[in-house]
Amino acid sequence: MSSSASMARSSGGNPVRLRSKMRLSDAVVAGTQGLRGRKARTFMTAIGIAIGIASMVAVLGISASSKADLIAELDKLGTNLLQVQAGQNVFGESTQLPAPSPAMVRRIGPTQNASSVSELQTDVQRNRFVEDRNGLDVLATEPQLLDTLEGSVATGRWLDEGTATLPTVVLGSVASERLGINDLDGTPTVDIADRPFAVIGILNPFPLNPDIDRAVLIGNEAAETVLGAEIVPTSIFLRTDPESVEAVRAVLPRTVNPADPNEVSVSRPSDALEARAQVDQNLQNLLLGLGGVALLVGGVGIANIMVISVLERRGEIGLRRALGATRRHIAGQFVIESSMLAALGGVIGVALGAAVTVGYARRQDWLVDVPLEALGLGVAGALVLGALAGLYPAIRAARLDPAEAVRPA
Amino acid sequence: MRPDQSTAAAPIAGSGPASGGHPVLELEDITRLYPGSPPVRALDGVTLSVQRGELVAIVGASGSGKSTLLNVIGTLDRPTSGKLTIEGTPVAELSEGALAGLRSNQIGFIFQQFHLLEAVGAIDNVATGLLYQGVSRRKRRQLATEALKRVGLGSRLGHRPTQMSGGERQRVAIARAIVSDPAIVLADEPTGNLDSKTSSDIIDLLRRLNDDGSTIIIITHDQELSASLPRRVTISDGRVVGDSRSEPTATPSDSQPTERVLS
Numbered sequence: 001m002s003s004s005a006s007m008a009r010s011s012g013g014n015p016v017r018l019r020s021k022m023r024l025s026d027a028v029v030a031g032t033q034g035l036r037g038r039k040a041r042t043f044m045t046a047i048g049i050a051i052g053i054a055s056m057v058a059v060l061g062i063s064a065s066s067k068a069d070l071i072a073e074l075d076k077l078g079t080n081l082l083q084v085q086a087g088q089n090v091f092g093e094s095t096q097l098p099a100p101s102p103a104m105v106r107r108i109g110p111t112q113n114a115s116s117v118s119e120l121q122t123d124v125q126r127n128r129f130v131e132d133r134n135g136l137d138v139l140a141t142e143p144q145l146l147d148t149l150e151g152s153v154a155t156g157r158w159l160d161e162g163t164a165t166l167p168t169v170v171l172g173s174v175a176s177e178r179l180g181i182n183d184l185d186g187t188p189t190v191d192i193a194d195r196p197f198a199v200i201g202i203l204n205p206f207p208l209n210p211d212i213d214r215a216v217l218i219g220n221e222a223a224e225t226v227l228g229a230e231i232v233p234t235s236i237f238l239r240t241d242p243e244s245v246e247a248v249r250a251v252l253p254r255t256v257n258p259a260d261p262n263e264v265s266v267s268r269p270s271d272a273l274e275a276r277a278q279v280d281q282n283l284q285n286l287l288l289g290l291g292g293v294a295l296l297v298g299g300v301g302i303a304n305i306m307v308i309s310v311l312e313r314r315g316e317i318g319l320r321r322a323l324g325a326t327r328r329h330i331a332g333q334f335v336i337e338s339s340m341l342a343a344l345g346g347v348i349g350v351a352l353g354a355a356v357t358v359g360y361a362r363r364q365d366w367l368v369d370v371p372l373e374a375l376g377l378g379v380a381g382a383l384v385l386g387a388l389a390g391l392y393p394a395i396r397a398a399r400l401d402p403a404e405a406v407r408p409a
Numbered sequence: 410m411r412p413d414q415s416t417a418a419a420p421i422a423g424s425g426p427a428s429g430g431h432p433v434l435e436l437e438d439i440t441r442l443y444p445g446s447p448p449v450r451a452l453d454g455v456t457l458s459v460q461r462g463e464l465v466a467i468v469g470a471s472g473s474g475k476s477t478l479l480n481v482i483g484t485l486d487r488p489t490s491g492k493l494t495i496e497g498t499p500v501a502e503l504s505e506g507a508l509a510g511l512r513s514n515q516i517g518f519i520f521q522q523f524h525l526l527e528a529v530g531a532i533d534n535v536a537t538g539l540l541y542q543g544v545s546r547r548k549r550r551q552l553a554t555e556a557l558k559r560v561g562l563g564s565r566l567g568h569r570p571t572q573m574s575g576g577e578r579q580r581v582a583i584a585r586a587i588v589s590d591p592a593i594v595l596a597d598e599p600t601g602n603l604d605s606k607t608s609s610d611i612i613d614l615l616r617r618l619n620d621d622g623s624t625i626i627i628i629t630h631d632q633e634l635s636a637s638l639p640r641r642v643t644i645s646d647g648r649v650v651g652d653s654r655s656e657p658t659a660t661p662s663d664s665q666p667t668e669r670v671l672s
Contacts, residue, residue: 020509021543030540037528319524322485323585324513324541326506403480406597408522 020324027329031336034309035344042341045305049345049385050352052295053378057353058360059287060374065361068369070277077208078150079270080112080245084236084256087265095263097233101256102142105236108255110244115145116233117212120223122193124169124216126179130191134178137215138192140223140231148237149206156184156201164219167226169197172213173205179216190216193227208269209237295381298345299389306338306393310400317397318405327398334394335387342386346379353378431497433592433624434459434482439491441477441647451477452488453647459593459626464619466635467628469644476597478644479628483516483595484508496592513541517586519596523578525570531557531581532566538585556584560614576607580614587618594618594625600634612637 022030035042084105086095098104102116117139124138125131145151146158157163159170169190171181181188181199189196197218206212223229236256240248249268253261310317317330325333354370361368434457441452451474459465469475480486481493484500493500496515503511517538525534535553536546544552557566560580570578579599586594596615600608612634619625627638635641643651 020506020513020541022541023543023545026540026546029546033526033528037526315522315524316526318485319518319520320537320541321509322483322512322516322518323538324509324511326509326541329509329541401486403485406485406518406520406524407476 020326020329022325022329022332027332027336028340030333032340034313034333034337035341038309041305042344045302046341046345046348048298048301049295049342049382050298050349052291052293052298053346053349053382054352054356055294056288056291057350057370057374057378058356059284059291061353061357061370062360063284064369064371065357065366066364067277069361069364069366070273072367073207074270074273074277077270077273078239078242079268079274080240080242081149081208081269082238082240082245082249082252083209083267083269084238084252085265085267086234087263089260089263095260097236097264098257099232101233102236104255105238105252108238108240108248108251110241110248112239112241113144113148114236114238115142115148116236117141117145117215117217118220118223118229118231119234120227120229122227122229124175124179125191126181127189128191128194135214136172136175136178137211139212139215139217140220140229141217142220145217145237146203148239149209149212150239151206151212152204154202154204156199158201158203159217159219163200165221165225166219167195167197167222168200168218170201170203170217171199172203172215172217174210174213175216176202192216192218195226197226208273211235295385299342299385302338302342302386303389303392305341306334306390307396309337310334310393310397313397314400314405315408317400318402318407321400321402322406330400331394331398334397335390338390338393339383339386342382342389343379345386346382349382350375350378431461432458432494433461433496434626435492435494436482437492437494439478439481439488439493441474441481441486442489450647452481455491455644455647455649457642457649457652459624461592461624462619462622463624463640464616464638465626465640465642466638467626467642467644468632468635469630471630473644474647475628475630475644477647479595479597479626482593482626483518484512509541514589515592517589517591517594519579519582519586519594519599521598521601523570523575523582523602525578525581527570530567530569531562531573531584534570534581535584535588538588542589552588553584556588557581559587559618560584574607575603576610579603579607579611583611583614583618587623592624594623596625596627598629598631599627600629600631608634 084097084101086097089095102114105111105114118141120138120140122138124134124136141159143159143161143164146153154173156170159168169192171179176182179190181190181202184199184202188199190199191197203212220231224231245268249266252266253264256264320330354375357370358368436455436457439452439455440450443449443451455478467475467478477486481488484495487501495511498511500508500511526537532550532553535556536549539549539552554566557563560583562577562580562584565573565577570581573581599615600611603611615625615627627634629635640654641651642649
């Protein structure tokens with residue numbers, strides 16, 4: 001076999017046109033051989049990258065999950081609720097909404113539902129002998145309020161046309177706690193302006209309207225007849241057609257107070273929730289930065305290990321050069337090896353980060369949202385980092401003098 | 410170049426392989442200087458010709474320049490001056506890449522320290538010998554299996570170097586050197602790490618491969634080993650100081666006269 005091949009060679013013209021070449025798949029295999037031969041070291045080095053990638057994926061995943069949860073809550077609550085309040089005049093003095101304003105608001109086309117509340121200048125107490133500063137408001141309102149706010153009753157019932165005229169009261173969720181009335185057993189009463197009011201219901205919390213949670217609510221008629229109060233609306237809540245929220249918002253001040261539209265303040269309670277979804281951005285950037293530092297340290301670790309590996313494997317490098325590897329083949333092998341090492345870290349990190357996200361989100365009762373781009377970017381980023389980290393060791397390996405490298409050290 | 414060869418070689422060369430043949434390896438006045446003051450003359454005007462099918466010992470004491478000679482012949486090192494021709498190709502004209510191609514196709518190396526990859530088995534170690542020729546993995550493994558059978562390791566194909574004795578490891582290294590069927594097999598102290606029994610087994614193996622047609626050059630400091638080989642080139646202080654042949658071993662080269670005439 002050998003001699004016939006030799007003959008073919010000598011009669012076949014110039015034989016040294018044969019070039020040194022290596023298949024990409026072989027280069028990848030050669031790159032992984034070095035890692036397979038040093039499993040413990042490979043794993044330990046990959047962990048450095050894994051920690052960096054895991055922390056970044058977890059930061060992105062947790063903040064995405066938290067955001068997804070807020071957005072889901074927003075969707076549930078709706079973003080079409082507007083609140084009109086009296087603002088301040090040019091002298092900085094508090095103003096009042098004109099008395100007919102609730103009716104005016106209802107006349108705006110896209111308004112689906114509107115109700116006003118009027119804050120009464122009085123206190124509510126558990127009974128006449130208590131004089132707590134409990135921070136609770138007494139609000140006079142209309143029976144439509146519950147529909148407008150899309151609220152619900154925890155126990156008992158809400159005001160209706162009948163009870164709105166009687167000394168009855170419905171408690172907000174915080175108010176019921178502060179007054180110590182958690183149920184309606186024994187027909188509890190509270191004391192408003194030294195008059196007893198029967199508690200007929202307790203409301204569930206309003207995520208968009210915490211003011212209502214801290215209030216006790218009575219009917220407008222009861223406020224006028226029982227307490228002799230004058231009804232001056234302090235807030236008007238309205239639901240609009242979701243498509244026309246901004247348009248309605250624009251015309252509200254002039255509708256409510258045509259004479260002084262500047263004295264009217266209009267807000268959208270859901271804006272606060274949306275802002276919360278954005279607030280995390282700074283913290284998220286900081287955490288991503290920390291993850292990036294961990295990743296960088298991992299990259300330096302890889303570069304370090306690769307330099308050591310090149311020193312240890314002088315013989316192998318010399319052998320490969322003797323077997324026909326070019327400098328480029330050698331450099332490629334070490335860059336691939338270091339990329340594989342980092343990519344392994346990337347895969348571990350992505351899995352770890354996703355697991356942390358799922359675990360944390362479950363514990364917080366959030367929707368789980370692991371951003372797929374973060375997973376892809378995690379592995380790809382690790383690959384690139386590994387290639388960069390391997391560059392210097394690879395150049396060192398390629399520059400080794402093959403004659404020196406095959407000698408015993 | 411003939412007159413440069415030692416007197417001992419001349420009479421045999423006339424009747425043997427050197428006559429009118431196609432040398433697989435030719436060195437003409439090769440010098441290799443290492444920088445320093447004064448520069449070290451590792452090789453000093455070496456002229457040498459090796460015909461196809463020869464089994465040559467290059468023998469010399471340590472520091473005689475035989476390792477430098479091996480590196481130059483193996484194209485791992487370039488001479489400072491002089492002309493090196495392998496299979497009719499002047500090496501000086503080749504780029505780094507072409508030189509790597511030449512090594513991959515024309516030269517098989519056997520090292521004293523075996524230089525096997527510990528993470529893979531015998532078959533993949535041998536297949537590495539074809540890695541830089543762009544041969545498919547399947548073909549590589551097939552040729553590697555054949556080569557391992559030729560060195561008597563047909564039953565150890567999957568064994569890792571750590572599971573093998575020194576002699577077996579060197580056989581794997583030899584299989585790797587011959588798997589690409591190179592023009593020249595260069596063995597650098599192939600028995601340097603082996604006991605005497607294993608050493609003679611390895612030399613017998615090399616002899617058998619030579620009988621099959623391989624051109625083999627063994628670099629050694631072992632006088633006894635070199636004395637057992639058909640041709641001995643002695644190096645001292647970077648010069649060829651002796652080149653002798655023993656009669657019977659000229660036969661393998663004699664068996665290919667027609668080929669030489671044709672080329």
